[in-house]
Amino acid sequence: MVRQGGCLCGAVRFQVEGEPYRTGLCHCADCRKESGSSFVYFAHWSRDAFSVTGDLKAYAGRSFCPHCGCRLFCLNEQDVEIRLGSLDEAPSRIFPQMEVWTKRREPWLHAFSGTGQYAEDPPKNS
Helix, strand or coil: CEEEEECCCCCCEEEEECCCCEEEEECCHHHHHHHCCCCEEEEEEEHHHEEEECCCEEECCEEECCCCCCEEEEECCCEEEEEHHHECCCCCCCCCCEEECHHHCCCCCCCCCCCEEECCCCCCCC
16 A cells, blocks of 8 residues: 655655554644644654655654645654645545543544543553
8 A cells, every 4th residue: 555645735745655553643732733723633654664755844843845834744763653634545544543632632522432542642652
């Protein structure tokens, strides 16, 4: 399975191969601010499954397109955490495994059934 994605203006394009090893929703204050939404829907792939073209800027580890400002992913040496809304096709077959920072979840948003629930960050081995 190969998934492709990119920014709003098309200047940055990326692809990931295979299935993510971690998926979830984050309700933390930083994710809420950077997304402008109530939570961020994310998935992690190993770094060697990821490739990107185009110029990027980064702030606090969060990569974005310098032209349109679209937030795309967080890169580090081991993996990439992709904002799933930046994929070309809706990620309808990628289900959240966990919800993090649930202590900040909106009271009108119910817990997702079958997901691990963490008041803050999950344990490193999750």
